Amino acid sequence: MIPSLPRAPWLRIATAGYLLAFLGFLFLPLVVVAVFAFNDAPYPAPPWHGFTLDWFLGNAQKGRTGLFADSEMLAGLGTSCIVALWVTVLSALLGTTNAFLLERARFRGKQTLSVLMLSPLVIPGVILGISILAFASRIADFADDIFGLDLDFLRPGLPLVVLGQCSYIVTIATLTISARLRRFDATLEEAALNLGASKAAVFRTILLPYLRPALLGSSAISFLMSFADFNTTLMLVGADPPLTVMMYARMREGATPVLNAVSLFLMAASAVLALTLLRRSAGREAAAAAAA
Amino acid sequence: MLDGAVQARWRMRLTLSLLLAPALLWLGALIILPHADLAVLSFRERVAPRHYVPSLAQYKTFFLEPLYWQVFVHTAVMSAIATLMTLLLAFPIAWIIAKLARGRAASLLFIVCLIPFWVSETVRTLGWMILLRESGVLPALLVKLHITDVPVELLYRNATVFVGLVYTSLLFMVVPLVSSLESLDNSLIEAAYDMGAGGFAALRTIVIPHAAPGITAGCIVVFMLTLGNYLTPTLLGGKNSQWFTEQIYAQFITRFNWEQGAAFGFLLLGLSTAMVVLGLRLSGQRFGDVMRRT
Numbered sequence: 334m335i336p337s338l339p340r341a342p343w344l345r346i347a348t349a350g351y352l353l354a355f356l357g358f359l360f361l362p363l364v365v366v367a368v369f370a371f372n373d374a375p376y377p378a379p380p381w382h383g384f385t386l387d388w389f390l391g392n393a394q395k396g397r398t399g400l401f402a403d404s405e406m407l408a409g410l411g412t413s414c415i416v417a418l419w420v421t422v423l424s425a426l427l428g429t430t431n432a433f434l435l436e437r438a439r440f441r442g443k444q445t446l447s448v449l450m451l452s453p454l455v456i457p458g459v460i461l462g463i464s465i466l467a468f469a470s471r472i473a474d475f476a477d478d479i480f481g482l483d484l485d486f487l488r489p490g491l492p493l494v495v496l497g498q499c500s501y502i503v504t505i506a507t508l509t510i511s512a513r514l515r516r517f518d519a520t521l522e523e524a525a526l527n528l529g530a531s532k533a534a535v536f537r538t539i540l541l542p543y544l545r546p547a548l549l550g551s552s553a554i555s556f557l558m559s560f561a562d563f564n565t566t567l568m569l570v571g572a573d574p575p576l577t578v579m580m581y582a583r584m585r586e587g588a589t590p591v592l593n594a595v596s597l598f599l600m601a602a603s604a605v606l607a608l609t610l611l612r613r614s615a616g617r618e619a620a621a622a623a624a625a
Numbered sequence: 626m627l628d629g630a631v632q633a634r635w636r637m638r639l640t641l642s643l644l645l646a647p648a649l650l651w652l653g654a655l656i657i658l659p660h661a662d663l664a665v666l667s668f669r670e671r672v673a674p675r676h677y678v679p680s681l682a683q684y685k686t687f688f689l690e691p692l693y694w695q696v697f698v699h700t701a702v703m704s705a706i707a708t709l710m711t712l713l714l715a716f717p718i719a720w721i722i723a724k725l726a727r728g729r730a731a732s733l734l735f736i737v738c739l740i741p742f743w744v745s746e747t748v749r750t751l752g753w754m755i756l757l758r759e760s761g762v763l764p765a766l767l768v769k770l771h772i773t774d775v776p777v778e779l780l781y782r783n784a785t786v787f788v789g790l791v792y793t794s795l796l797f798m799v800v801p802l803v804s805s806l807e808s809l810d811n812s813l814i815e816a817a818y819d820m821g822a823g824g825f826a827a828l829r830t831i832v833i834p835h836a837a838p839g840i841t842a843g844c845i846v847v848f849m850l851t852l853g854n855y856l857t858p859t860l861l862g863g864k865n866s867q868w869f870t871e872q873i874y875a876q877f878i879t880r881f882n883w884e885q886g887a888a889f890g891f892l893l894l895g896l897s898t899a900m901v902v903l904g905l906r907l908s909g910q911r912f913g914d915v916m917r918r919t
Binding site for chain 2: 460
């Protein structure tokens, strides 16, 4: 069971076999998505008809719409990026204020508030979506009835999608940032204050640089989660669907390998993001180890 | 001097309220009030255009219409089975990462296991559809290997939905399991062996009790996510997937019957909350600790 105990040969082989099968299970779907982005056939299905870049570069002249000519898909990609940027900025801001609130402030009801902050993680996304949809519509109807105001941003559309995604992504940002703030050595701050720094200066020169890795990490996670969100978005979406909702609609119809092309693009983008993040943290740890 | 103290206290109050405002705005406007509104919505009935009365009609419909509660039970049972399957599949991997692999190999393996979850569920589901549909990769392979004569449709079955759900949930099980197994002292297992315990006895008396918090955390999160999943059951299960979130979507978006949809939403939320509470009670843990683990 553990390396220090004798293990039967069959157990070693079974362990290795299980590991291989598991990795196959994990990567098989991603591999087929990537491979069939290059298949020279109108549907992402076997047999293999040869290599083509049509599903990326194809245009009307070739009779195939590739990813870079598919204006609808590109618009969806753009929409997703805009939504994800908003969600990232809002979650980073709220995550930071929440972290200070939980780690630094003292007030009655803090325990309740911290439990409440975690609750969005155990509410199914579909329900977050419908509750925000219903509540926003009620306010919009009310404003319309009483004041004759037309509050368009409270109707299904991108502002609601941003709010809906924020409702639970803020919790994740809060957890990441407050975990780092908790490990902060308060004597650094005291030293700076003793040396005459103002509170603002301490925040800018000591706390913010210290929190930077957590801010970057939580931003990357927020961006990816927003990009990948489906359940909440589906309930709040208006006329311009983000990429996941658009892909879902096309998957139901049985789409061309353009879907594979855009998926491959997404995989590459997240891989780049993940590797940069890992390298950053790895470099930092190595530097810390060398210093120690 | 007194002035300074008063000023300092006011400043503290100001800072506190500035920090509290965004948190309360977020929780109030996006979580608490919308759910309260959803509750109100679910307990009313439309008697005439723009005229509503309080009633239990929506919940009555749920219990009297067999289709609705059958789909609800189906979703709950399938989610429970999927959670168990995820646990059984993830446990050996978590064990390999936490106990058998060492140093760099362990962290590399851990990262490799996380990679598929950096891409969205849509992409992963697309992969399964290409693999499993009638014109897909696996049916073609089965024909080639002379296991079946004609390509068989592997989509739109309960088993397919399980594959998709387990696949999507693995990450949320592996991470808490690894962290709870890593903290288990190897010498405890050695001691058990020295005293004559077999592998199974050591697992039952040492490993599982120690890993219980991680197991609970993983199961709670996986059950909740599976119950609330919409994409995987509709795409891999097709029309007969009978997932409860589809009913909610149909009432809210297709039929525009928000009262009924709100009641369905509340029932699903109730089940998911009940499972969370039950899981915490059974393992004697606090909510905050569990959530920080995942």
